[in-house]
Amino acid sequence: MSNLKRSERTRLEILDAAWDLIAERGAAVSMAEIAAAVGMTRQSVYVHFSSRGGLLMALVRRADDRFFIWEGFTSAMTEKDPAKRLDAVLAVWLEFVPKIHPVATDLIRMRATDEDAARAWEDRMAELLKFYRGLINDLKKEGALAPGWSVPRATDFLWASSSVQAWDLLVGDRGWSAVTAEKTIRGTICSTLLK
Numbered sequence: 001m002s003n004l005k006r007s008e009r010t011r012l013e014i015l016d017a018a019w020d021l022i023a024e025r026g027a028a029v030s031m032a033e034i035a036a037a038v039g040m041t042r043q044s045v046y047v048h049f050s051s052r053g054g055l056l057m058a059l060v061r062r063a064d065d066r067f068f069i070w071e072g073f074t075s076a077m078t079e080k081d082p083a084k085r086l087d088a089v090l091a092v093w094l095e096f097v098p099k100i101h102p103v104a105t106d107l108i109r110m111r112a113t114d115e116d117a118a119r120a121w122e123d124r125m126a127e128l129l130k131f132y133r134g135l136i137n138d139l140k141k142e143g144a145l146a147p148g149w150s151v152p153r154a155t156d157f158l159w160a161s162s163s164v165q166a167w168d169l170l171v172g173d174r175g176w177s178a179v180t181a182e183k184t185i186r187g188t189i190c191s192t193l194l195k
Contacts, residue, residue, distance in 0.1 A: 082144035
């Protein structure tokens with residue numbers, strides 16, 4: 001972070017403080033609370049993020065960078081074997097889910113009543129769905145997709161089955177360990193979607 005311009009460093013400090021606060025207290029945390037956490041005024045936070053919605057959008061995009069999700073996906077996609085590739089992608093995603101879980105579950109909960117939370121969550125899910133569609137399309141072209149699956153339906157199944165919500169139900173509601181949930185989700189998706 002030392003090579004960044006001062007304004008960019010400040011922006012990242014705000015985002016990281018906001019992440020920690022939201023993970024601890026929920027997405028309803030105020031801009032004033034975020035400003036206090038980084039020792040600045042609320043107005044100063046608004047200089048960097050013109051609105052609460054702008055901050056939430058930057059926050060969820062920062063999580064991708066902070067936890068290296070796209071680098072992990074890029075590495076997983078180098079697997080030549082289609083089954084290993086799908087499993088590697090799922091391993092990267094399911095390692096990411098526990099890291100984003102506290103903030104993600106709050107955004108998911110709030111999206112029905114909070115337009116900013118909904119927009120931030122939908123932005124990241126649209127990006128994930130696009131990536132998954134490309135992965136499934138490749139599996140289909142390589143003849144690795146199980147019979148009866150279209151690319152859109154397989155993409156939707158992959159997205160829903162590996163979602164934060166699915167992981168949360170198993171780990172949070174049913175008390176599974178994160179390791180057991182990851183192993184089960186990966187195995188189920190791979191055995192269902194692959195020939």
